[in-house]
Amino acid sequence: MTQAIGVAARLSGVTIETIRYYEREGVVPKAARSVSGRRVYDKDAITRLRFVKRCRELGFPLSEIRSLLDLYGDASGNCDEVRIIGANNLKLVQEKIADLRSMEAALKTLVVSCKSGGKDCPMLKDLFAD
Amino acid sequence: MTQAIGVAARLSGVTIETIRYYEREGVVPKAARSVSGRRVYDKDAITRLRFVKRCRELGFPLSEIRSLLDLYGDASGNCDEVRIIGANNLKLVQEKIADLRSMEAALKTLVVSCKSGGKDCPMLKDLFAD
DNA sequence: TCTTGCTCCTGTAGTCACTACAGGAATTAT
DNA sequence: ATAATTCCTGTAGTGACTACAGGAGCAAGA
Numbered sequence: 001m002t003q004a005i006g007v008a009a010r011l012s013g014v015t016i017e018t019i020r021y022y023e024r025e026g027v028v029p030k031a032a033r034s035v036s037g038r039r040v041y042d043k044d045a046i047t048r049l050r051f052v053k054r055c056r057e058l059g060f061p062l063s064e065i066r067s068l069l070d071l072y073g074d075a076s077g078n079c080d081e082v083r084i085i086g087a088n089n090l091k092l093v094q095e096k097i098a099d100l101r102s103m104e105a106a107l108k109t110l111v112v113s114c115k116s117g118g119k120d121c122p123m124l125k126d127l128f129a130d
Numbered sequence: 131m132t133q134a135i136g137v138a139a140r141l142s143g144v145t146i147e148t149i150r151y152y153e154r155e156g157v158v159p160k161a162a163r164s165v166s167g168r169r170v171y172d173k174d175a176i177t178r179l180r181f182v183k184r185c186r187e188l189g190f191p192l193s194e195i196r197s198l199l200d201l202y203g204d205a206s207g208n209c210d211e212v213r214i215i216g217a218n219n220l221k222l223v224q225e226k227i228a229d230l231r232s233m234e235a236a237l238k239t240l241v242v243s244c245k246s247g248g249k250d251c252p253m254l255k256d257l258f259a260d
Numbered sequence: 261t262c263t264t265g266c267t268c269c270t271g272t273a274g275t276c277a278c279t280a281c282a283g284g285a286a287t288t289a290t
Numbered sequence: 291a292t293a294a295t296t297c298c299t300g301t302a303g304t305g306a307c308t309a310c311a312g313g314a315g316c317a318a319g320a
Contacts, residue, residue, distance in 0.1 A: 004267075015307090036268090036314085036315060037314090058236055059237070082253050104224060104227065127185060128177060148277085151278065155277090166287080167285090167286090168297060
């Protein structure tokens with residue numbers, strides 16, 4: 001059984017526009033077409049879309065999702081490569097967290113310093129200081 | 131004393147290209163020009179650029195930095211509005227941290243499950259599951 | 261059968277905050 | 291005087307979408 005793009009979107013959690021975008025970018029293979037030219041998706045194609053969705057939720061960029069899909073296609077032992085890609089992404093995610101946490105700390109201090117009602121805002125003053 | 135754009139870039143930490151971009155986008159006012167048409171920056175202009183840099187490091191989008199610069203220009207009591215903008219941004223930063231932390235947790239589990247050498251990668255299997 | 265309304269198609273442009281040229285003019289250093 | 295550096299404008303590219311415009315196909319009810 002094959003499904004139209006709207007159904008594939010609902011089942012995978014990827015919007016129609018984004019599915020078409022992924023196809024254009026070669027993240028997923030080109031969808032099969034009906035007689036009238038509409039895209040049709042079988043079980044495997046929908047599974048692939050759901051995989052891409054999950055990878056995006058884990059922060060993988062599309063370029064690495066392409067690699068991951070290729071590795072799944074390979075029959076050979078691929079776990080090493082997958083682990084490297086995963087560990088790499090984990091490191092990037094942790095770096096982003098660290099950046100955001102220092103932002104958060106600085107912002108907290110500034111917002112707290114910024115008491116209501118004053119004329120010269122201490123937060124702005126701080127940000128404008130030499 | 132006024133400085134060329136290269137000096138302003140060094141003193142503010144904003145690259146030349148980005149300074150011109152900020153001007154195009156109206157984040158900072160249009161720079162004064164020398165006789166030959168080159169941009170020149172006085173102390174205030176460089177202070178403004180440094181302010182923008184710091185705000186970017188705190189995660190403020192350019193649209194809000196524009197507002198913040200406007201509020202600094204106003205003589206009236208602006209602390210309330212600044213605090214609202216700051217608190218808003220703090221909330222967004224905290225949401226991003228929360229998202230990244232759940233990514234991190236899920237990724238950690240997956241990467242650990244992905245032992246070296248196996249043929250069927252458990253991480254890929256997980257991501258492909260129904 | 262006709263019509264209404266939904267889904268789908270392609271192609272293009274916009275988002276955000278830059279970054280990277282290309283091709284030329286002016287300034288500074290040797 | 292010449293060479294090296296800096297600066298100018300304008301345009302296009304990045305990542306991962308999102309939002310149309312303008313048109314075609316399809317399914318269900320009257």
